[in-house]
Every structure is written in structure tokens, then in C-alpha cells.
Amino acid sequence: MTTLKLKCPELLTGRALIGGSWVNALDGGTRSVTNPATGDLIAEITDCGAEETMAAITAADRALHEWRQLSGKSRSQFLRGWHDLIVYHLEDLANLLTAEQGKPLAEARGEIAYGASYIEWFAEEAKRIYGETIPARSSDQRIVCTRQPVGVVACITPWNFPNAMLARKIAPALAAGCTVVCKPANETPLSALALGVLAEKAGIPAGVINILAGRTEDIGEALTSSPNVRKLSFTGSTPVGKKLVAACAGTMKRTSMELGGNAPFIVFDDANLDKAVQGAMASKFRNAGQTCVCTNRILVQSSVYDSFKAKLLVAMKDLVVGDGADKGVTVGPLIHERAAWNVKAMIDRAVAQGAQVVPDHHPEALGPCFVRPTLLDQVTTDMDIVQQEIFGPVAPLMRFETEEEAIRIANDTPFGLASYFYTADAARVWRVSEALDYGMVGVNEGIISNEAAPFGGIKESGHGREGSRHGLDDYLDIKYLCVGGIEQ
Ligand code: SIN
16 A cells, blocks of 8 residues: 655545535445556545436536636636645645656656646636627628637546646636536546645635546446537547547537647757757656657668667666656656556567667566666568557667658658657758648657647547647637627
8 A cells, every 4th residue: 555645635535526525436336546666555536437427517517607607817716726726735746646657756746837837828818718800791780709618528538647638628628618527547536636626725616627537438428428518628549539539429519639649750860969869868758658749759860870879878778767756766667567568569569570679777677567668779660669659668760861751751650649850950940840740840849748839639649729829719619699780
């Protein structure tokens, strides 16, 4: 059993938040949340299902009327209060996050600040939900567009960023005047429930935020089939996203889908190789490679391939694998044994297909959820590893000759989330940025996520944007008013 020493023990709860009450599952069922680094039990949480979800939808629907009537400024103040409490409790929230998710404490602190930055951002945007006037086609008419909240929103979030992914859905939803029913991943529900505790402390009215974990299929089915849920925002895998979009079609819900990626990281021969290595390390090994925007394939121009590889290996030697709660650790465990097994199987398959594992300096077995940071050399386009999302600390290196070839390889995937390239050539910056079929491009940058920017993908990486002023659009419907009979 992991005993968490929190300054505010109240933040650790396993109950579901429905209509302002902290409740158990109707049948009393529970499920365990464990620490992936140690396998220890952290807490038991309520195992909710369809009935509890229906109750949460009803609560969100009831709260909607008053919440949407508040001025943008009032909603902004609630969000600001929530933000401030999250920042105040950052250390506790980070400890909770590392315990249930595994990422190093420094990254967990970064995630809490990252999540809070979306709340701050949308607290500000809540005051700026502008409409539009359009010159009418006849002089006795006026055309006005207003933007109104879509209604009750279902937010389904993953285990890789249990705090930030939820914050960046709830914040724009609440800013827009929507209420939410949230289903965090069952591996990491405690960070989400802690956000609920702080939302309550910030005075956000009962029913505006509802959070429940449990039987995923039952909860998903209740959320997608309910006519009272008007939008679903999902972050997770592409196969699950496709199923959810299909399930939402029955009630014609709006959807935002932040799905899988297969990010290329291209190093041209004119690039600053030290900076490129720094960017590759940050982009590849953040959260042990478990992010949708993680570098998945490193494409290096032939003439600098060997020097880049040598520099990358040196940088990789400095990685410290271990329990994220331990000082100095930079790569934690993967989320569960199955995830680790999958990544190891991908490495084995790549080797069977001709890739070479470059010897590394990391300890073999820290536990069943750990995977050693691995550099795969001589990877080619026909290998499975470059077609799949790895979601682990594996860096496959591929060689290319020309800019055209790099772009062709980079775009040869059904995914289109993040991409990266390093060059010192100003013209190439524009040419390559425009040619990459991706929603996001990092140019001489390995970390591109922040609240001021529109995060999202194209192709099978999904649709919709989170963050920036565009992030609010996903939670607003345009209403057009035609006012006639205006006599002159
Ligand atoms: C994700 O992996 O889904 C999100 C990563 C990020 O926000 O940077």
C-alpha cells in the first residue's frame, strides 16, 4: 500500500462527484488504483456504471440553466478561484499524479502547472465570447450572430495526463457556459477527483462539474446515447475515438477528438545538431514516451546521421529510469504491465525486421512496468514500428537523402497530430512547414504544447482544437438572428 503524505489529505478521495455530492457506486462496487512503479495499492475508488452516469447527466442538465445565465465575468471568477487553489495545492496534486501515473515528480509538477494554465487562459477568454454583426441584404433587416453554450458536455480523458487533459476540457466548457460529466481513465482517476474537490472549494456550483470513474463501456454508452449530452470531447486512441464518434451519431452530438499520432522528427543537415538532440530528447522521453505528440520516428539526413546518433546516445545515457517519486529520476514506468509488454514486443519485431538495438546503460529490470530507453538504429519505412504509435521510450532512427524524401516519409501515415523538424534554412522552414500534413509543427522546437496555442490534429488524429481562442469555439454554437421590419 502506497501511503501518500499529502498536506491536504482531503484531496485524496475515491468517491464520485455527482450533483455536488460525493457518492459511492449504487451497488457499492469499488476498483483499485495502483502505483505503476511499485504495484502498491493507492486507493479504492467507486466503480460507477450506467445508472450513476444518468444521475450525473441529470445533475449537469439541472445546473446548466443557472450556469449559462451567469455573466462571462462571473464564470471567469469561478475559474480563476479554481485555478488559484490548484496552484496552491500544486505539490500535493503532483505527488498524487506521480503515484497513480508514474511520471517523474518534476514532470508531474509541470503537468499541474500546465493544466492550471488552461484554466487561467479560459477564465480570461470567458469574458470575450464575442458575437458578430453582418451587413444585411436589405435595409430593413439586421443580421446578428451570438454564440451560446452547446449544453451538457461529456469529457473522456486518458491516463497519460490525468490532470491537464481534464483541465483543458473542463475550463473552456465552463467558460462557454456548459456543464460537464467527466469520465477519467480508471488507471488515474485520483487526479481528476482531486480537481473536483478543489472545484467545490472554489465555489463552483453543484452539478456544474460531475466526475465518475468505473465501468468504461457502460459509462461511455450512457454518455453517448443520452440526448441531454450535446457534445463529447475525447482524448485517447484513434480506434476508441472512431467508436465514440459513431456512437454519438445517433443523437448528432458535436465531437472533439484528440487522438493518436505518429510524429516525425526530421533533422536536416544544416540543423544545429546539439539543439536537435535536445529537442528530440524532450519530445521523445517526456512521460516515458507516453504522449500523443511524442516523437515516434526520427528522420536524419544521411550526411549527419552518424554524428546525430552519437550525440543522441550521449544524451540518452543521462536518463535516469526509476520510480517517479525518487529524486533525479527522469523516466518513470509505463502505465501498466500490458503497456510495457507491448512496447517490448514492438522492439523485438523491429529487430526481427532488421533494426539494431544500440547498447544502452540502463538497468534491466526495475519492475514489470519499466522499459529501458532504447535507440533503434537502421530503421526503415517498411518496419511496423514506424507505422504504429509506440507510446514508450523507444527512439527509432531512420536515414533520408533529400527534403522531398523526408516529407514523403513523414506524411506516409494516417495520423496527422504533431511533427517536428530542425533546420537553419529560412526558406526550408516555410516549405517544409507547409508541406507537412499535420495539425502542429515544431520548427527547431521539441516541446510545442501550451495553453496559448491550438492543440489538435488532422486526418485520423482527430478534429477540434484545445487551447488558444479557438479552444472555446468547440463549446459554442452560433445562433443567427435576422431582425426584420426596421423602418427608416
Ligand atoms: C497528449 O498526449 O494527449 C497531450 C500531450 C500534450 O498536451 O502535450
